[in-house]
Amino acid sequence: MAFEFVASSRLPTEFGDFVIHGFQDSATGKEHVALSVGTLNDGEPVLMRVHSECLTGDGFGSLRCDCGPQLQAAMQQISHVGRGVILYLRQEGRGIGLVNKIRAYALQDTGADTVEANERLGFGADLREYAMCEDMLRHLGVATVRLLTNNPKKVEGLRAVGIDVIERVPLFVGANPHNEGYMLTKTAKMGHLLKPSQS
């Protein structure tokens, strides 16, 4: 089978107690994980975050983007509610990979915005795909979701692979002096909704 569940275990974190579920995609060689809290297979809508890997933001605390605070806020909210799931997808750099993201950052250091940098490297602005999410949610028994995101295209992408997104729930974490321009580009060129008035 191309995509399979491998194992689950307890994962206590500083944001609360999760269960981590490991999946392998033999077609791509990627390993994806889900972090869940509570009972998900009861047919009720599930609060969900689909988070794309960002080693620099999630792991190193980079201020160039908003990924780290978004992941932490999602973990806090889901833990607080006591029910929900985070799908952590290994699609670093919107799918171009870690080293290519660093190449894109180098271009941004000399004036390109996040979209132009990808294009100069010969990539589209966003190469992510979401088909694996359907497999992961089926395994977890999730029927419908309320999606924590500021990106309407992510809602469309998930619906396109058969996931029943019944609501988009904004995930605002604010900006800092290092990511202000990046956040403006996401709004202007990528359709992100980054103000409460836009939601």
Ligand SMILES: Nc1nc2c(ncn2[C@@H]2O[C@H](COP(=O)(O)OP(=O)(O)OP(=O)(O)O)[C@@H](O)[C@H]2O)c(=O)[nH]1
């Ligand atoms: N290529 C590239 N990828 C980036 C850059 N900054 C962040 N990323 C990646 O972008 C992904 C996160 O996407 P975002 O556009 O921040 O947000 P989103 O997931 O589309 O939307 P939200 O659900 O609102 O977070 C992660 O995989 C990051 O590694 C960049 O300048 N260039």
Ligand SMILES: [Zn+2]
């Ligand atoms: Zn990031």
